[in-house]
Amino acid sequence: MEIRDRTPDDLDACVKALAEVQAGDRYPVDWPRDPAGWLTPDGLIRAWTAVEGEVVLGHVALTRDMEVTRLFVTPxxxxxxxxxxxxxxxxxxVETPLKLEVSSxxxxxxxxxxxxxxxxxxxxxARWLNAAGEPALVHHYVSPPAPKSRLPRSGEQDVG
Structure with a gap:
């Protein structure tokens, strides 16, 4: 299994994986008219897939405002x-803190x-409706601090 940058050629397999997730978890809540477009939100700067061979096992995207989005792993x-x-x-x-949203x-x-x-x-x-037909309650999160990497001091060897 490898995690790599998503390519345009990955989108059909990503949509197939998303359909498996949606069937089991109702994510996204409503199936989008254009699922490939949904996986490519406005402001997208980068997306990754987790793959085994040609099979997409997971996906995540990052938008310009440093929001993690479209994260899923197949059942x-x-x-x-x-x-x-x-x-x-x-x-x-990225070196900056990240944010994400998740439905309650x-x-x-x-x-x-x-x-x-x-x-x-x-x-x-949210503007979209939850399973009960009401505006969804969305929680906002920020990432934990990034681990600080220690660079070797002058004259010290990096044994890592």
Whole structure:
């Protein structure tokens, strides 16, 4: 399994993987008219896929305002630490704090983010509707501080 930059050729496989996620988890809540377009939101600066051979197991994107979005792992690939690896990939690509939003209905996602050190900084109502047909309650998170890498001092060898 590898995590690599998403290419335009990956989009059909990403849509197929997203359909598996949506069938099991209702993410996204409503299936988009243009799922490939949904995976390419306004302000997208980079996206990654987790793949095994030609099969997409997971996906994550980053927007210009440093928001992590479109993060998912297929049901068959869960339990392998893939969501954490995708988030780590995004965090390694930028030096600034990241943010993300998650629906209050996403209990497993909320638990994962909080275990991973993400901090809830607020909540608001979305324009889209939740499963009950009401404006969704969305929680806003910021990433934990990036680990500081220690560079060798002058005359010291890097043994890492």
């Amino acid at each position: 068959a690939a869960r339990g392998r630490g893939l969501a954490a690896r995708l988030l780590d990939t995004v965090r390694a690509a 209905e996403g209990k497993a996602a909320i638990a994962f983010y909080e275990r991973s050190g993400w901090r809830r900084v607020g909540s608001s109502r």
